[in-house]
Amino acid sequence: MSNWFYLHFRAIAHALRRLAGQPVGTVLSALVVGIALSLPGGGYLVLDNVASLARGVSGTPEISVFLDAGAQKADAEALEQRLKALPALASYRYVPRDEALKQLAAGGLGDVLGGLGHNPLPDAFVLTPRGEDPEVFEQLATEIRAWPKVAHVQLDSAWVKRLHALLALGRSAVLMLAGLLGFALVIVTFNTIRLQILTQRQEIEVSRLLGATDPFIRRPFYWFGGLQGALGGLVALGTVWLGVRVLAQPVARLAETYGAVFTLNGPDWRAALAIVLFATFLGWLGAAISVRRHLAST
Amino acid sequence: MIVFDEVAKRYAGGYTALAGVSLEIRHGELVVLSGHSGAGKSTLLKLIPVIERPTSGRVLINGQDVSHLPRAAIPYLRRNLGLVLQESRLLFDRSVFDNVMLPLVITGHPPRDAARRVAAALERVGLEGRGKEMPAGLSGGEQQRVAIARAIVNRPSILIADEPTAHLDPAYAADIASLFRSFNEAGVTVLVTTHDASLFAASRPRRLVLAKGLLTEDTRPTGRLAHEEAA
Numbered sequence: 001m002s003n004w005f006y007l008h009f010r011a012i013a014h015a016l017r018r019l020a021g022q023p024v025g026t027v028l029s030a031l032v033v034g035i036a037l038s039l040p041g042g043g044y045l046v047l048d049n050v051a052s053l054a055r056g057v058s059g060t061p062e063i064s065v066f067l068d069a070g071a072q073k074a075d076a077e078a079l080e081q082r083l084k085a086l087p088a089l090a091s092y093r094y095v096p097r098d099e100a101l102k103q104l105a106a107g108g109l110g111d112v113l114g115g116l117g118h119n120p121l122p123d124a125f126v127l128t129p130r131g132e133d134p135e136v137f138e139q140l141a142t143e144i145r146a147w148p149k150v151a152h153v154q155l156d157s158a159w160v161k162r163l164h165a166l167l168a169l170g171r172s173a174v175l176m177l178a179g180l181l182g183f184a185l186v187i188v189t190f191n192t193i194r195l196q197i198l199t200q201r202q203e204i205e206v207s208r209l210l211g212a213t214d215p216f217i218r219r220p221f222y223w224f225g226g227l228q229g230a231l232g233g234l235v236a237l238g239t240v241w242l243g244v245r246v247l248a249q250p251v252a253r254l255a256e257t258y259g260a261v262f263t264l265n266g267p268d269w270r271a272a273l274a275i276v277l278f279a280t281f282l283g284w285l286g287a288a289i290s291v292r293r294h295l296a297s298t
Numbered sequence: 299m300i301v302f303d304e305v306a307k308r309y310a311g312g313y314t315a316l317a318g319v320s321l322e323i324r325h326g327e328l329v330v331l332s333g334h335s336g337a338g339k340s341t342l343l344k345l346i347p348v349i350e351r352p353t354s355g356r357v358l359i360n361g362q363d364v365s366h367l368p369r370a371a372i373p374y375l376r377r378n379l380g381l382v383l384q385e386s387r388l389l390f391d392r393s394v395f396d397n398v399m400l401p402l403v404i405t406g407h408p409p410r411d412a413a414r415r416v417a418a419a420l421e422r423v424g425l426e427g428r429g430k431e432m433p434a435g436l437s438g439g440e441q442q443r444v445a446i447a448r449a450i451v452n453r454p455s456i457l458i459a460d461e462p463t464a465h466l467d468p469a470y471a472a473d474i475a476s477l478f479r480s481f482n483e484a485g486v487t488v489l490v491t492t493h494d495a496s497l498f499a500a501s502r503p504r505r506l507v508l509a510k511g512l513l514t515e516d517t518r519p520t521g522r523l524a525h526e527e528a529a
Contacts, residue, residue: 010403128490206387210448211377211402213370291462 001078003047015223018196018225018233029192029228033279034183034235040178041240041267041275047170048271059288063127063141067150075149076123082147083125088140090130097121134161182282185232189286190293196221197294204295214295221291222284229283233276240275241266299324300346300456300487305355306511315341317511318355323489323504328482329348330498331491333508339491340384342459342508346489347379348372359456375407380449380486382459386441388433388448394420395429398447405452419447423477432489439470446477450486457481459490465499471497 019026067076076094083092095103098119127144129137141155197204204217244266255262267275300323307316315338323329331339345357348364352422356365364375378496388397398419402412420426423443442462459478463471471494479501482488490498495505507515516520 006408007406202387203389206389207400207404209349209381209383209387210372210404211373211375212404213347213373213450216373216404 007216008085008223011219011223012227014220015227018224019227025192026228026231029188030231030235032188033229033232033283034239036181037184037232037236037275037279038239038243038255040174040181041236042243042269043170043177045240045244045265045267045271047167047174049133049168051167052265061129061137063129063137063144064154064156065125065127065144065150066154067125068124068149068151069122071123071149077145079125079149083127086140086143088130088136089127089210091128093126095124095126096269097123100124132164134164178278182278185229185279185282186286186289189228189283190290192228193221193225193287194294196224197290215293218291221287225283225285225287225290226280227283229286230276232283233279237267237272237275243281299358300489301356301358302342302345303343303356303358305342307338307345307350307355307509308353314511316345316352319508319511319513320355321506321513321516322467323487326482326485327487327505328498328501328503329481329487329489330495330503331489331508332493332495332508335493337441337508338511339508343458343489343491346456346458347376347381365387373404377401377452378454378456380452380454381458382442382445382449382457382462384461384464385443386438387431388432388441388444392433393429394425394431394436394444396432397433397444398429398451401448401452414448415451415453417453420444422450423447424473436472437470439466439473442466442470443477446474450481454486455487459488461490461491461493463494475501488502 062174065079067079080092080094083089097119101119104121129142137155141153144150145153207217244264248264251264252262302319302321305316305319305322306314308314315336319337319338319342331342333339341350345352346359346364352365356363358364359375367375388525389400392400395416398416399412402415407415416429417426420429423446425440425443425447428440433444436444446459446462449459457478462478463474466474473499478488478490479498480503490503492498493505502519504519505515505517506513
């Protein structure tokens with residue numbers, strides 16, 4: 001096992017020497033990888049911020065359940081028992097028709113309601129569902145609509161649907177962008193390693209004659225690709241962080257004009273780690289494909 | 299022991315380098331293989347570390363048939379052989395020390411012990427204290443000595459050299475020839491190809507001559523082997 005570590009240590013040292021030996025090439029490759037990765041990285045960050053903003057501003061949607069005009073107190077109690085048994089429900093509130101009338105009167109419609117001579121409003125329940133999935137809200141409303149003594153169910157979830165659709169679209173776009181740029185980065189690393197193999201052909205041949213195994217020869221290239229990817233990941237992280245620093249104030253000022261308080265947040269440590277690991281993986285993948293393709297011919 | 303059993307090698311295009319060679323090389327022998335260019339000397343040598351594979355026949359090393367050795371097993375065979383090629387094949391971006399160190403790095407030798415072995419190998423070829431120099435600053439003979447140090451640093455039991463004196467002036471060539479004799483005296487089986495067998499005459503080697511892919515001469519030295527005499 002210690003021999004295994006020693007060989008990897010040698011391979012890392014070898015890869016670092018190669019990276020340090022061509023500083024211009026190393027910096028340019030890291031910039032290419034970093035700038036390309038900062039696009040999906042930044043996109044993900046924007047989506048994350050928008051999602052948290054939407055959650056903060058709008059809260060969770062409610063479902064209003066209006067009972068039949070002829071429903072009695074016993075009917076309301078029976079309905080309440082059924083609501084209690086619903087697992088998708090976080091909480092509910094019973095609004096008797098008298099209370100609803102008082103609320104409307106307090107809202108400035110007292111004269112209009114007084115002219116009617118009777119209370120036209122039904123008893124109602126206001127429900128707060130669990131989670132944020134519009135599909136679940138819709139299912140819940142449909143189920144309750146079929147209950148006896150329920151006259152009308154109002155689900156105000158159109159905006160939630162739109163938001164989720166927009167976020168899903170954004171996520172798909174970011175994923176597609178990440179996939180395309182990731183593929184491009186694999187090609188960049190593939191080509192870099194191909195050139196490395198060509199320039200080290202003599203060393204590879206001599207090593208083979210002296211008893212080097214394929215893993216021994218491949219290892220430094222894997223590390224080279226991985227380290228180049230990691231450097232690119234750090235550049236991407238720096239670019240995203242810089243973008244957040246530059247945009248934070250203008251975005252906050254824009255939010256202020258809408259009467260909202262909004263802070264553009266940079267990537268947390270998990271997101272930062274994910275970006276660097278993703279870049280490292282892409283570098284390793286490009287190296288692995290290139291080594292497999294080109295070492296067989298040396 | 300190295301055994302060639304009816305070994306033939308034909309290259310793509312139809313060129314026949316070896317046309318059925320059979321011979322045995324015993325442990326501790328010093329064998330000088332000569333012949334004209336294209337006689338098959340290099341091909342015969344390349345069959346031992348499986349740089350080439352025979353078209354027919356078998357090559358056995360210590361009883362193991364290496365003709366059909368799986369690709370993954372070849373490196374482990376080569377680690378037990380010392381290999382000196384016609385050109386020194388040194389890495390010119392690395393120091394003499396690092397060049398000689400390479401076989402020990404490949405086998406994952408502990409660095410401290412490896413450094414001792416490299417120093418000993420350099421001393422053995424007369425290059426003590428010159429490990430920090432770069433190969434480009436050495437003469438052709440010195441570069442070949444570095445290649446020899448690299449070949450012996452793993453303490454192989456078989457040393458194979460393909461025209462190690464080919465591009466050297468006579469004085470350097472004689473030095474290199476005496477080095478191989480000294481390794482043989484230490485018990486190493488040595489197989490050398492050369493155009494000038496007289497360089498090794500003082501060592502009383504076994505002389506093989508190849509012509510057009512066939513073994514035409516096999517002259518064994520009279521008396522005991524060199525390393526037996528030394529003992």
